[in-house]
Amino acid sequence: MPTIQDKRLLPIIETLNQEPANKLTxxxxxxxxxxSSRTLNRLFNQNYGMGFSKWQQKLRILKSLxxxxxxxxxxxxxxxxxxxxxxxxxxxxKKQLGCPPKKYLAK
Incomplete structure (x- = not known):
């Protein structure tokens, strides 16, 4: 992941890296x-090329791996x-990687 300098994103990224089960919207x-939520989504798009929700899904998949x-x-x-x-x-x-976890590991 790129290094993020924006002080508004840092607490979100740090918290979710430590607590991927965090359910805050x-x-x-x-x-x-x-x-604003629009500003945060814009910042996620600028820094990661995706909005918050998609970024959070990707983070969870990386953690799952x-x-x-x-x-x-x-x-x-x-x-x-x-x-x-x-x-x-x-x-x-399966939505993110196209196959179930056990099959993914077997590859």
């Missing part, structure tokens, strides 16, 4: 960091990343 973050590679059980990964269930995690993973 862009609107809730906007109140915390003092910028780390956990999968360390042989963490799927249920633990789903919980740690904030998914409601293992099947929700698998569905999100």
């Amino acid at each position: 862009i609107e809730q973050w906007s109140l915390k960091v003092g910028a 780390e956990l999968l590679n360390s042989n963490t059980p799927l249920i633990d990964i789903a919980f740690e990343l904030g998914y409601e269930s293992t099947s929700a995690f698998i569905t999100g993973f």
Whole structure:
């Protein structure tokens, strides 16, 4: 990930890197960091080429790959990343990477 200097994005990025299960919405973050949700989405687009929601999904997938590679059980990964269930995690993973986690690891 590129280094972000914008003080409005830093708390969001740092928090979600440490707590990927954090469920704050862009609107809730906007109140915390003092910028509108539109401004935050624009900043995510400028810095990452995608809006907040898509960035958060990508972050969770990257974190899931780390956990999968360390042989963490799927249920633990789903919980740690904030998914409601293992099947929700698998569905999100397939949407992002085109196959389920076990198949991805086998490649």
